[in-house]
Amino acid sequence: MIFMIGNFSSKVLIFFLLPLYTHYLDPAEYGQVDIYINVLSILYCVVSLQSIEVVYRFIQDAKDEESKTVVITNSFVIAFVGILIYSVGMLVFGLFTHFEYTYIFIVYTACNILAQFCQQCIRGMNRSLLYSITGVLSTLIQIICNIVFIVLCHMGAVSLLWAHALTYFFICIIILFRCNLFKYFHFSAVKWNIIKEQLKYSIPLMPNALCLWGLSSLGRYLLLFFYTTTEVGVLAFATKFSQLLGMVNSIFFMAWQQSLISEFHSKDRDGFASSIFNKFLQLQFCAIAVMLPCIKFLIFTIMGEAYREAWQYIPIFFVGIMFNAYANFVSMGFYGAKKTNTVFLASLLAIAVYWGLGFFGAKYYYIWGVGGAYAVSQIIYYLVMAARVRKYMKITIAIRNIWIPLTVTVLSFLLYYITSSLLLLVLWTVVFAVFACAFNWQLIVQLKAMVLHKRNH
Numbered sequence: 001m002i003f004m005i006g007n008f009s010s011k012v013l014i015f016f017l018l019p020l021y022t023h024y025l026d027p028a029e030y031g032q033v034d035i036y037i038n039v040l041s042i043l044y045c046v047v048s049l050q051s052i053e054v055v056y057r058f059i060q061d062a063k064d065e066e067s068k069t070v071v072i073t074n075s076f077v078i079a080f081v082g083i084l085i086y087s088v089g090m091l092v093f094g095l096f097t098h099f100e101y102t103y104i105f106i107v108y109t110a111c112n113i114l115a116q117f118c119q120q121c122i123r124g125m126n127r128s129l130l131y132s133i134t135g136v137l138s139t140l141i142q143i144i145c146n147i148v149f150i151v152l153c154h155m156g157a158v159s160l161l162w163a164h165a166l167t168y169f170f171i172c173i174i175i176l177f178r179c180n181l182f183k184y185f186h187f188s189a190v191k192w193n194i195i196k197e198q199l200k201y202s203i204p205l206m207p208n209a210l211c212l213w214g215l216s217s218l219g220r221y222l223l224l225f226f227y228t229t230t231e232v233g234v235l236a237f238a239t240k241f242s243q244l245l246g247m248v249n250s251i252f253f254m255a256w257q258q259s260l261i262s263e264f265h266s267k268d269r270d271g272f273a274s275s276i277f278n279k280f281l282q283l284q285f286c287a288i289a290v291m292l293p294c295i296k297f298l299i300f301t302i303m304g305e306a307y308r309e310a311w312q313y314i315p316i317f318f319v320g321i322m323f324n325a326y327a328n329f330v331s332m333g334f335y336g337a338k339k340t341n342t343v344f345l346a347s348l349l350a351i352a353v354y355w356g357l358g359f360f361g362a363k364y365y366y367i368w369g370v371g372g373a374y375a376v377s378q379i380i381y382y383l384v385m386a387a388r389v390r391k392y393m394k395i396t397i398a399i400r401n402i403w404i405p406l407t408v409t410v411l412s413f414l415l416y417y418i419t420s421s422l423l424l425l426v427l428w429t430v431v432f433a434v435f436a437c438a439f440n441w442q443l444i445v446q447l448k449a450m451v452l453h454k455r456n457h
Helices: 002-015 018-024 027-047 051-059 065-097 102-124 128-152 158-178 192-202 205-226 229-263 269-299 305-337 341-389 399-418 422-439 441-456
Strands: none
Touching: 027 065, 027 102, 027 158, 027 205, 051 065, 051 102, 051 192, 065 102, 065 192, 102 128, 102 158, 128 158, 192 205, 205 229, 205 341, 229 269, 229 305, 229 341, 269 305, 269 399, 269 422, 305 341, 305 399, 399 422
């Protein structure tokens, strides 16, 4: 719930900036900067050498202040060297190409890495509330910067880059001084064997991050190869709804990763993981069953007619997101064991399957082909993860607890395609929502008790 406040609420606030962008920014210029932001997200993964993941994971095992100092100092050295090499490379690139965004690329990437580094430090120290507060603060700062730069200073779409960069800078400063992170940086704590251990953990995560980026973007480029940007727009619209569930899942995984790492060496680890996974399965099925009829109702009432054909493709992307969530759940076992090679290999296999099936699928079956290729790639992704993780963590699926929500989800899929009445869609949404609450009532009561217990203590 704390992570939800800091992450989901911030994304909702950003949504309200869209009218500002569309009113003041030229579409071509906005599109160009949007591409740059996408490129910068890739550069972030490469330049940081995934030291952000390192500091969070290794600080979980630090039992005293001295150990935390060693982890944070050496992780920072990795990040700093990456930033230094990248900055020199960008300056040389800008010198020969006269790239007009050279300096903002350097500032943006450096501030982003440092801000994320500081946030993962406090998250690793289990200061989840402060972590979430900084998430909300970063959104508010970004909104203010965008309004000032776009409306008052008339800087154009480059404002988005500067607003992000300044936001990262302020968040970094706030955390450094609020938590006095300076005390964890000591030159004497730099140890080559620790750096080697951290790099052994982080380097396999880099290609994995690139593969995950490819899985989220590949479909658009496959469609664009055979069709036009119109078809890409329909695909983007069709995936928005499943991405909403994916975003909620990603917030849950932050809490799950933290819980699993803290319990990874306990005797009841497998039972603990199995219990959470079975509840997660139930919630996924129930969420999809409720969302599908609601989505179809919204598409045929408040969405533009030009996008209405997308309704038929939406369920297949939910299948892909669902198995992606299951794969990400079990993948946390590799993070707990500090064995990240399998994560990369499984991601590489998934993107290869997506590319192979998607190329022919897009050509002959349009968006159906892309969606089917994505779903199959995620099913394979999950199966590989589930098979390999058993070496470190055994998760048992309680079939008797999931066949009812699974049946209801299948029913929801069928009704989604055969029901055309908007009134019936509303009725089915209410029925499925009541079922979801009733089926998960025990879990809801447990969560309520936990919240009240935390509040009273």
